[in-house]
Amino acid sequence: MDFFQLIDGAEILSCSGNAGIHGVEYDSRRVKPGFCFLAMRGDSTDGNRYIDKAIELGAVAIVTDSATEIPRPGVAWAICAHGRRALSRLSANFYKHPAEKLAITGVTGTNGKTTTTYILDSLLRHAGRKTAMIGTVEYHIADRVIPAPHTTPEPLELNQIFREALNEGATEAVMEVSSHALAQERVFGIPYDVAVFTNLTRDHLDFHGTMESYFQSKATLFKGCGTEPPRVGIINRDDEWAEKFMKVANKHCDKVYTYGFAAGDFHAENAEMTSTGTRFDLVTPEGRVPIFSPLIGKVNVLNLLAAAAAAMERGIHLDSLAESITHIVRPPGRFERVSAGQPFTVIVDYAHTDDALRNVTKLARDFVQQAGGGRVITLFGCGGDRDKTKRPLMGKAAGEGSDLVVLTSDNPRSEDPQAIINDVLPGLAQTPIKFIVEPDRRKAIGIAVANARLGDVVILAGKGHEKTQTTREGVFPFDDAQVALETLHAAGYTAETEGSHHLHGSHIG
Numbered sequence: 001m002d003f004f005q006l007i008d009g010a011e012i013l014s015c016s017g018n019a020g021i022h023g024v025e026y027d028s029r030r031v032k033p034g035f036c037f038l039a040m041r042g043d044s045t046d047g048n049r050y051i052d053k054a055i056e057l058g059a060v061a062i063v064t065d066s067a068t069e070i071p072r073p074g075v076a077w078a079i080c081a082h083g084r085r086a087l088s089r090l091s092a093n094f095y096k097h098p099a100e101k102l103a104i105t106g107v108t109g110t111n112g113k114t115t116t117t118y119i120l121d122s123l124l125r126h127a128g129r130k131t132a133m134i135g136t137v138e139y140h141i142a143d144r145v146i147p148a149p150h151t152t153p154e155p156l157e158l159n160q161i162f163r164e165a166l167n168e169g170a171t172e173a174v175m176e177v178s179s180h181a182l183a184q185e186r187v188f189g190i191p192y193d194v195a196v197f198t199n200l201t202r203d204h205l206d207f208h209g210t211m212e213s214y215f216q217s218k219a220t221l222f223k224g225c226g227t228e229p230p231r232v233g234i235i236n237r238d239d240e241w242a243e244k245f246m247k248v249a250n251k252h253c254d255k256v257y258t259y260g261f262a263a264g265d266f267h268a269e270n271a272e273m274t275s276t277g278t279r280f281d282l283v284t285p286e287g288r289v290p291i292f293s294p295l296i297g298k299v300n301v302l303n304l305l306a307a308a309a310a311a312m313e314r315g316i317h318l319d320s321l322a323e324s325i326t327h328i329v330r331p332p333g334r335f336e337r338v339s340a341g342q343p344f345t346v347i348v349d350y351a352h353t354d355d356a357l358r359n360v361t362k363l364a365r366d367f368v369q370q371a372g373g374g375r376v377i378t379l380f381g382c383g384g385d386r387d388k389t390k391r392p393l394m395g396k397a398a399g400e401g402s403d404l405v406v407l408t409s410d411n412p413r414s415e416d417p418q419a420i421i422n423d424v425l426p427g428l429a430q431t432p433i434k435f436i437v438e439p440d441r442r443k444a445i446g447i448a449v450a451n452a453r454l455g456d457v458v459i460l461a462g463k464g465h466e467k468t469q470t471t472r473e474g475v476f477p478f479d480d481a482q483v484a485l486e487t488l489h490a491a492g493y494t495a496e497t498e499g500s501h502h503l504h505g506s507h508i509g
């Protein structure tokens with residue numbers, strides 16, 4: 001492909017020269033001979049600072065979002081109006097527009113994206129479709145796993161995955177669309193067929209500033225990301241922001257469906273929730289069907305309703321849903337039990353907002369009550385270099401939902417772990433709860449487990465599937481489920497159970 005073909009359709013303000021192009025990069029450190037380097041300004045640095053580095057590494061063409069950069073001799077050059085939009089167009093051109101040939105479902109919302117995409121992907125695969133799945137835990141093309149540096153990748157990686165998926169026979173893609181990706185236009189030009197909104201609760205205000213601007217980012221998915229709007233919008237009517245999302249979806253999408261626990265186009269009736277699964281009648285515009293889901297808790301009923309609605313829109317028949325729902329693959333680290341035969345329950349969960357902590361502690365409370373007693377012990381921390389406003393709220397939610405809280409660290413990143421803890425304490429102090437502070441997460445897990453008695457539920461919140469802890473000193477291996485298991489073994493519980501097998505690979509809990 002030559003440079004003109006590569007930049008075709010991108011908003012180019014001026015250009016000069018031509019070259020044969022063998023690859024595209026937006027990170028100078030990964031440039032190879034024959035590549036086009038797209039230099040764009042970011043929040044932490046400016047890609048234009050690395051143009052000469054990219055040329056040294058063999059870049060033959062530069063696309064820059066800076067009109068003041070002087071073209072380097074012998075290098076094809078273009079000035080674009082918007083860095084990421086240009087990157088999207090170049091990536092689509094380079095990989096020959098794979099997104100246009102896939103039916104893509106995008107899921108956005110503060111919580112539930114990963115779970116909903118896993119369920120939808122399972123339903124599509126169970127119906128014989130070959131899929132690509134993109135999200136927080138990992139990316140998949142059918143059974144092939146690709147590591148996920150971001151929940152929603154940059155347009156270059158996104159187009160590459162879509163191209164590989166198409167080449168491998170995929171017809172569908174299911175992806176989480178983070179608010180960061182929407183705000184930064186990482187998904188510019190992606191034509192979504194179906195768009196799902198799960199919920200909007202406080203998070204990421206460090207990046208978005210206000211809830212309104214966070215909402216506006218998420219709403220973009222329903223307006224169309226520089227392309228046709230989605231054919232179908234699916235909205236959680238139980239969420240406080242539902243009406244605002246409905247307004248946008250009604251304006252832009254051909255069809256809009258709602259889902260909700262007790263009412264909506266898709267809803268649940270006769271729900272029976274136990275600690276091993278959930279039985280309910282799935283009510284849809286096409287009729288109703290009794291289902292049993294291995295996922296537990298009310299939020300997972302909502303995730304299931306969202307996924308069922310999307311699956312039906314993607315042509316999966318209601319009759320086959322009941323069967324396929326029994327086979328769904330659960331995402332790792334979401335309400336995942338860790339068991340070594342101990343007389344109390346240990347749960348690893350990815351709750352890292354006040355809303356999610358409230359839900360997960362409520363679920364644990366329901367279980368201990370159903371089982372005739374027991375306490376809820378919650379361990380959590382708050383991420384460093386992330387929304388500080390959620391810290392006291394998470395403290396309050398954990399305190400209100402638990403009998404004992406162990407406050408610790410969760411990826412302090414560049415921050416002082418104690419300073420993060422200090423931000424959480426005012427929220428915890430608003431509750432009468434007993435709490436223990438231990439910044440070392442391994443020791444903290446030891447404390448939580450040592451305090452557990454017969455019938456208690458211990459929730460290890462915030463890190464879910466993560467395999468590392470990021471601190472000022474570096475990135476260290478850390479896996480809550482593994483550490484919990486080691487702690488239980490050290491305490492003398494050594495039974496090999498389904499839960500402990502799960503830790504060694506299978507995603508089916």
Ligand SMILES: CC(=O)N[C@H]1[C@@H](OP(=O)(O)OP(=O)(O)OC[C@H]2O[C@@H](n3ccc(=O)[nH]c3=O)[C@H](O)[C@@H]2O)O[C@H](CO)[C@@H](O)[C@@H]1O[C@H](C)C(=O)N[C@@H](C)C(=O)N[C@H](CCC(=O)O)C(=O)O
Nearest residue numbers: 026027028041042043044045046047050150151152178180
């Ligand atoms: C806030 C945010 O999302 N930032 C992402 C964004 O940064 P940015 O646009 O500000 O770019 P920058 O880091 O200033 O760099 C500018 C340009 O210089 C380039 N560069 C930089 C250094 C160099 O040596 N050479 C070089 O060419 C970079 O590749 C980039 O093109 O683009 C960068 C390149 O892809 C990402 O690394 C960076 O992710 C940061 C590290 C991050 O932590 N992002 C998280 C918050 C995120 O995106 N999370 C969401 C999920 C959140 C959720 O829903 O829970 C996600 O989708 O994963």
Ligand SMILES: Nc1ncnc2c1ncn2[C@@H]1O[C@H](COP(=O)(O)OP(=O)(O)OP(=O)(O)O)[C@@H](O)[C@H]1O
Nearest residue numbers: 110111112113114115136299334349350351356360
């Ligand atoms: N529909 C939901 N509503 C509220 N909370 C939920 C919902 N589904 C899951 N949760 C809670 O949120 C946590 C994260 O769930 P999940 O990973 O599915 O969300 P996500 O939107 O992908 O999060 P992230 O933005 O971090 O990738 C779960 O561990 C659970 O505690």
Ligand SMILES: N[C@H](CCC[C@H](N)C(=O)O)C(=O)O
Nearest residue numbers: 352382383386410411462463
């Ligand atoms: N996608 C979320 C994950 C948070 C998980 C938690 N473990 C943390 O590090 O804060 C974020 O980047 O904000």
Ligand SMILES: [Mg+2]
Nearest residue numbers: 113114136176
């Ligand atoms: Mg996710």
